[in-house]
Amino acid sequence: MPLLDPVPSLPTFLRALRRDLTAGERAGYxxxxxxARALDVFAKRPRTRRNHVWEADHVQAPLRVDADGDLVAPYVTWFIDCATKAITGLAVTPATPTRASILAALRSAVLRTDPYGPVGGLPEHVRFDRGRDVLSRTVTTALTALDADITVLPPYSPHLKGSIENLNHCxxxxxxAALPGYTPKKPRRRPDRRPQTAPPLSFTAFTEELLAWAQWWNTEHRPAELHGATPLEAWQADPTPLNDVPAHDVWTFTLEDDSRTRTITSHGxxxxxxDYIAGWMTGQAGLKVTVRFMPHHTHEIELCTPHGRHLGTAYLVDQATEEQLHALRRTRARRARRLRADAKAAEQLRHTRFAPATEPGLPRRLDAMTTTEASQELAQHRESDLTTLALPDLIPPAVPPADWATPEALKARTHPAEGGADTQSCL
Structure with missing residues (x-):
């Protein structure tokens, strides 16, 4: 037997770890x-000029707000100018953000008129992460139309968009953290046992608080990188020329186009x-139009000529009332709960238990039940089985031609066709 070296003591092993591993490696393990990334060292990008590089991201507020009777965690989609640290535009979504959230935030970021200005304009570069909504054709087409270069960052690299990540943290x-219902992502070691007495904010109140904070950030906050200036003062002191786009053109670029030409009929x-109609369509039947729309906003669409001239807004015909929509949402919620309960019960029924064995032998299932219980469950399954309800053998097929090689088992399941045995049935 080979002789092994003696096992070192635990303090010796720990001293070796502290000696041979960096602080980042120990934190990562x-x-x-x-x-581990928190202990890394990253290079700092040089400060450039305003509107040279923007960064965009979604951030979920760690609190619940009241949105039409439901408690939801809102998302904020916003853009920041990397040179001046100014928030150029934002949009708030009660639920998971989509490409419509990015387009709305982009529109508020590009426009410099009230209530969005004076920060904004056309950016030269925009940095994004690899979200599906960001990589959608609608967003890339809008940014390309605005003559902005898109930089898609590699996954798991928040340090490559440090300006927007710092804004999310701030x-x-x-x-x-100061709003009612705040719940930190990392719970405290000693959780707060006091009950929450303040009611949750409404979505409107939350949006007002966020917009006021963004205004404070641009006009009163003084980041250390700006050497005592506010983002708005740094923006106004930058002599870089601005490229503005008319509000009508920004509105056109930030809508999705289905690339089809339609005709206005008597039904819209x-x-x-x-069907979508509007009052301005009177006398316009037969006109060729194209449809532009905001994703997921199906209550209205925008109609343009094939050459891009805006004609007007059309609205959904026979739109459901609020009472009908509330009843539909309640019905869908009940159906979802019932399906989840059925799936959970089916999974429990599917689970098979076996008896433990102390001697060699065949496995023995523990699924004993009465004859009545088995018959009831089989009958219930047959009532919900669509293949059984389809009755495929209700009308048996006709007798095949005599020259066909038909098995005897299939000949017994046929019936003579009307007008002779050689007449083939369409079945």
């Missing part, structure tokens, strides 16, 4: 890659199996 510490315009 203990808490994961995010803790709004959480400065604003969200047919779009996604729905």
């Amino acid at each position: 203990r808490h994961g890659p995010e803790a 709004v959480t510490r400065m604003l969200f 315009v047919r779009f996604k199996n729905r």
